[in-house]
Amino acid sequence: MSGLMAHLNSSQIAAVNGLLGRGMIRASLSKYRDQAIPVVMILMLGTLALTWFKDGLPISYIDYPGGLDRALAFSRGLYTWEAGFGDLGRANLQSMSYFIPYDLLLGLTNVLGIPLVAVERTLFYIWFTGAGLSMYYLVYVLMKGRKEQPLAGIVAAVFYMMSPFALIHIWPSLTLAIFFFSFFPLILGLFIAGLKDGKGFKFALLLSLVWVFTLNGSNSAPRYMVFAWLILLSYFVFHILTIDGSARWRAFRFLGLFGVIWLGLNAYWLINFALHLRSLVAGAEYTTISQSDIWTYKTASASVLDAMRLGGWWGLGEGYKGDPYYTWGSTYLSTPFVAISFLIPLLAFVGLLFKPRYKELTFFSLMALAAIFLIKGFNPPLGHLNELITSNTWLLRLIRNVYVNVGVFLALSYAFLIGWSVSFVYHKLGARCVITLKSRVYGVGRNLFLLSVVILLFGVYAYPFWTGGIIYSGGKVIPSARFEVPEYYEDAASWLDSQDGDFRVFSLPFSRAGYADYSWEHGYNGMDPTEWLIRRPVISVANSANPELPLQVATTLSQTDSESETSQVAKTLALLNVKYIVLHRDTNWEFIIGHPYWISTSLGQYESNLKGQRGLVLEKSFGKLDFYRNIYWHPSQIYAASNTVLVSGSIDKMFEVVSSDSFTPGEAVLFLSEQVSSSQSEFIQEHSAGSSSHAPDISFEKVNATKYQVKVTNATEPFFLVFSESYDSQWKAYVNSQGGDTNWMEAFFQGAISSEEHFTANGYANAWYIDPAELGTGEEFTITLYYQPQSLLYLGWMVSGLTLVGCVSFLVWGWRRGRRLKTRRDRV
Amino acid sequence: MSLKEKLKSIVVSALAILALLVLAPLIILVIAVAILWQEPRIAVGIALGLLLITAITLAAGGKGVAEELAVYAYFFLAAGVILMLIKYVGERRAKVEEEEQR
Numbered sequence: 001m002s003g004l005m006a007h008l009n010s011s012q013i014a015a016v017n018g019l020l021g022r023g024m025i026r027a028s029l030s031k032y033r034d035q036a037i038p039v040v041m042i043l044m045l046g047t048l049a050l051t052w053f054k055d056g057l058p059i060s061y062i063d064y065p066g067g068l069d070r071a072l073a074f075s076r077g078l079y080t081w082e083a084g085f086g087d088l089g090r091a092n093l094q095s096m097s098y099f100i101p102y103d104l105l106l107g108l109t110n111v112l113g114i115p116l117v118a119v120e121r122t123l124f125y126i127w128f129t130g131a132g133l134s135m136y137y138l139v140y141v142l143m144k145g146r147k148e149q150p151l152a153g154i155v156a157a158v159f160y161m162m163s164p165f166a167l168i169h170i171w172p173s174l175t176l177a178i179f180f181f182s183f184f185p186l187i188l189g190l191f192i193a194g195l196k197d198g199k200g201f202k203f204a205l206l207l208s209l210v211w212v213f214t215l216n217g218s219n220s221a222p223r224y225m226v227f228a229w230l231i232l233l234s235y236f237v238f239h240i241l242t243i244d245g246s247a248r249w250r251a252f253r254f255l256g257l258f259g260v261i262w263l264g265l266n267a268y269w270l271i272n273f274a275l276h277l278r279s280l281v282a283g284a285e286y287t288t289i290s291q292s293d294i295w296t297y298k299t300a301s302a303s304v305l306d307a308m309r310l311g312g313w314w315g316l317g318e319g320y321k322g323d324p325y326y327t328w329g330s331t332y333l334s335t336p337f338v339a340i341s342f343l344i345p346l347l348a349f350v351g352l353l354f355k356p357r358y359k360e361l362t363f364f365s366l367m368a369l370a371a372i373f374l375i376k377g378f379n380p381p382l383g384h385l386n387e388l389i390t391s392n393t394w395l396l397r398l399i400r401n402v403y404v405n406v407g408v409f410l411a412l413s414y415a416f417l418i419g420w421s422v423s424f425v426y427h428k429l430g431a432r433c434v435i436t437l438k439s440r441v442y443g444v445g446r447n448l449f450l451l452s453v454v455i456l457l458f459g460v461y462a463y464p465f466w467t468g469g470i471i472y473s474g475g476k477v478i479p480s481a482r483f484e485v486p487e488y489y490e491d492a493a494s495w496l497d498s499q500d501g502d503f504r505v506f507s508l509p510f511s512r513a514g515y516a517d518y519s520w521e522h523g524y525n526g527m528d529p530t531e532w533l534i535r536r537p538v539i540s541v542a543n544s545a546n547p548e549l550p551l552q553v554a555t556t557l558s559q560t561d562s563e564s565e566t567s568q569v570a571k572t573l574a575l576l577n578v579k580y581i582v583l584h585r586d587t588n589w590e591f592i593i594g595h596p597y598w599i600s601t602s603l604g605q606y607e608s609n610l611k612g613q614r615g616l617v618l619e620k621s622f623g624k625l626d627f628y629r630n631i632y633w634h635p636s637q638i639y640a641a642s643n644t645v646l647v648s649g650s651i652d653k654m655f656e657v658v659s660s661d662s663f664t665p666g667e668a669v670l671f672l673s674e675q676v677s678s679s680q681s682e683f684i685q686e687h688s689a690g691s692s693s694h695a696p697d698i699s700f701e702k703v704n705a706t707k708y709q710v711k712v713t714n715a716t717e718p719f720f721l722v723f724s725e726s727y728d729s730q731w732k733a734y735v736n737s738q739g740g741d742t743n744w745m746e747a748f749f750q751g752a753i754s755s756e757e758h759f760t761a762n763g764y765a766n767a768w769y770i771d772p773a774e775l776g777t778g779e780e781f782t783i784t785l786y787y788q789p790q791s792l793l794y795l796g797w798m799v800s801g802l803t804l805v806g807c808v809s810f811l812v813w814g815w816r817r818g819r820r821l822k823t824r825r826d827r828v
Numbered sequence: 829m830s831l832k833e834k835l836k837s838i839v840v841s842a843l844a845i846l847a848l849l850v851l852a853p854l855i856i857l858v859i860a861v862a863i864l865w866q867e868p869r870i871a872v873g874i875a876l877g878l879l880l881i882t883a884i885t886l887a888a889g890g891k892g893v894a895e896e897l898a899v900y901a902y903f904f905l906a907a908g909v910i911l912m913l914i915k916y917v918g919e920r921r922a923k924v925e926e927e928e929q930r
Binding site: 241242244303304305308335338339342345346349350352353359362365366369372380381 | 887894899903916924
């Protein structure tokens with residue numbers, strides 16, 4: 001071309017350039033038009049999610065944290081200890097992992113004053129449209145340059161958005177797994193593009209950043225991170241097997257770059273996660289509702305017949321007290337719908353008949369078959385093999401709720417396969433244009449074929465998406481998923497805000513699993529929102545390391561033969577730092593009575609038992625909320641005690657000891673022989689000072705959820721410092737004889753009180769033995785109570801920040817170097 | 829024919845039948861694998877055919893039979909896809925070796 005140009009004059013060159021330019025513009029316009037039309041269609045279809053909101057009400061269901069207190073949600077992601085969340089305090093090593101993007105988004109929208117319903121609408125649109133767009137991108141990468149790609153992309157995208165899996169699980173359950181569902185195809189697409197094109201540093205950084213801002217939203221269930229890596233690595237192995245030479249080296253280089261950048265960017269949560277993996281796994285097992293992994297796996301699995309049609313979810317035809325779990329469930333089980341459902345596997349695998357040598361088709365077919373094998377559980381075929389593999393490996397723990405956990409991969413692989421098949425059949429029919437009459441017949445035929453698929457799969461079979469039935473509208477007993485918080489909750493919150501001191505509230509009726517069901521105007525069914533609404537730590541769940549005491553209190557208050565006129569309940573609650581019991585008279589009693597998740601009784605029984613207890617007084621009512629004050633309570637978040645009581649036995653025994661008249665909560669400290677080691681037991685007996693001894697004066701400041709600064713004065717004798725948060729060996733007490741505090745960096749190096757002198761007190765709390773003489777502190781000194789994983793979080797943030805800054809600097813340096821070299825070349 | 833000969837012929841016949849019973853499925857299997865090895869799409873085609881029959885059976889109310897048929901459909905699909913993968917990798921390697929020899 002340059003040789004030709006040399007023979008032309010300037011006006012001719014301008015004319016050629018003009019022609020070339022116009023041609024290129026036209027070519028690129030045509031290229032973008034091919035992609036733009038499907039993308040616009042997906043964006044338009046996404047608006048369907050906005051129609052699911054009715055009467056301007058927000059939606060909340062089961063495990064979806066609806067952001068009722070977005071400021072609290074934001075702060076949860078910043079600290080490794082959680083003072084509330086329905087519990088007596090718990091390690092919070094997971095929230096930070098989904099701080100970006102979820103809690104960050106909630107916090108930002110809160111600062112900007114955007115109403116919750118507007119935030120939810122936006123999120124629903126992003127999730128629904130995001131699923132389609134990311135699926136479209138995956139197909140674009142897999143079929144780049146093929147004429148079938150745009151149609152395959154749009155069919156795959158719409159199928160993925162409106163698949164039976166999304167219909168049965170994703171939208172009705174609304175967990176944070178929705179981030180994974182919506183954006184994993186995008187991550188897979190980017191990864192495949194990186195491998196295929198042998199991309200470098202810039203692309204690996206882009207992929208890692210996209211992962212952090214999308215997939216990390218699902219880290220509340222870390223299994224999704226494991227799944228994502230498993231699929232990416234499986235594709236990598238598959239890819240390596242089917243390429244050779246330099247392409248292999250480039251693929252390895254891309255994987256290495258991506259792995260390193262990913263690790264660096266995710267350090268802010270990965271460090272804590274890796275160091276506390278064992279305790280995190282153990283924490284996931286705390287449950288008072290006994291469901292073994294095997295039982296869950298068996299319940300959640302389906303026959304191969306159902307699994308192949310992306311169905312088989314046990315709840316589809318089930319219900320509760322006459323209400324179906326899915327209003328459209330019975331329609332889905334009817335013969336015409338079952339017949340339509342066979343279109344899914346038929347269309348998915350029919351593509352294999354046309355193009356068996358296409359390797360992507362083989363990979364996604366294998367993925368679909370593997371997913372079906374896991375979803376069918378111990379059912380035939382090869383049920384015993386499945387049992388052998390899953391029961392003896394970590395796989396069972398990972399996939400136990402198998403339809404929920406593995407269904408997403410079946411939906412994803414089916415989406416690609418169906419997109420491929422439909423587009424291929426469509427083009428195949430269109431290609432036979434030899435004779436005009438025949439071509440017309442084929443033209444009509446392929447349009448009819450496409451129309452049938454669209455009507456049957458995306459119209460009829462996905463009808464709850466179009467009618468809004470995907471969001472539960474409420475039955476006789478099961479309430480609607482849409483809700484409106486009554487105003488009296490804000491009145492109660494204001495009243496509690498006006499009170500000083502750190503104290504907890506005990507919520508009744510008590511749920512073992514942390515759920516609530518209210519008979520508000522539109523109903524409510526989901527996670528217990530009391531803590532978010534009254535803005536105080538609330539005890540409302542027994543899924544923790546210390547469920548016994550709350551359970552015992554709740555059980556006593558629900559029994560019909562509950563012993564009255566005893567101070568047992570009030571004093572135990574005082575030990576838990578509970579000032580008020582809140583009785584929800586707005587509970588949906590018909591729903592909770594007899595439900596295994598609740599310790600339930602009638603409203604009348606609760607009222608009678610509460611009034612019968614010594615030490616509990618009905619102080620205030622707001623609408624349908626009754627607040628009973630605990631007269632035994634006095635501020636006991638942190639206190640010093642010289643009196644010790646060593647109880648020989650378990651929590652039951654402690655319950656008895658507490659009710660004795662000689663025991664005053666907040667003045668003595670209780671130890672259970674079962675909760676301390678034998679050497680600690682001897683230590684307590686040895687250092688028990690007796691009732692005549694003198695406890696020092698204590699004042700404290702809560703710096704944040706992970707740090708308390710305690711000032712001790714008049715410390716003439718040894719004492720126990722009690723801290724009323726759940727016992728955790730990572731809570732450390734740093735004594736500063738010169739005053740001042742211990743900062744996060746010093747916490748790595750400064751010596752804390754030894755673990756032998758750190759006890760479980762009052763059945764759940766932390767206590768440290770402090771001997772001023774031994775420590776050489778004098779009578780006045782300060783103690784910093786600090787939750788040590790917080791330092792690792794700060795360290796992680798630094799590593800992540802440095803990785804990002806380092807990567808961006810490297811890019812800028814590379815860009816500037818490129819420009820310098822270009823300028824030098826131009827000069828030469 | 830003497831009793832001994834009669835017994836002998838019965839035993840031989842029984843052994844022959846037994847051998848056929850054992851060998852026949854093996855022979856069929858070998859032939860099937862050989863055919864499928866040449867063309868894995870046959871297995872996929874059979875699987876899709878079985879799925880169609882499954883749908884009709886289920887619609888007619890034969891859930892038990894439909895589930896059995898679905899199991900076979902799954903087996904044929906798995907066989908087809910795995911054979912496709914093996915063939916693809918094998919052909920790819922052969923192509924690479926051919927190019928290297930050139």
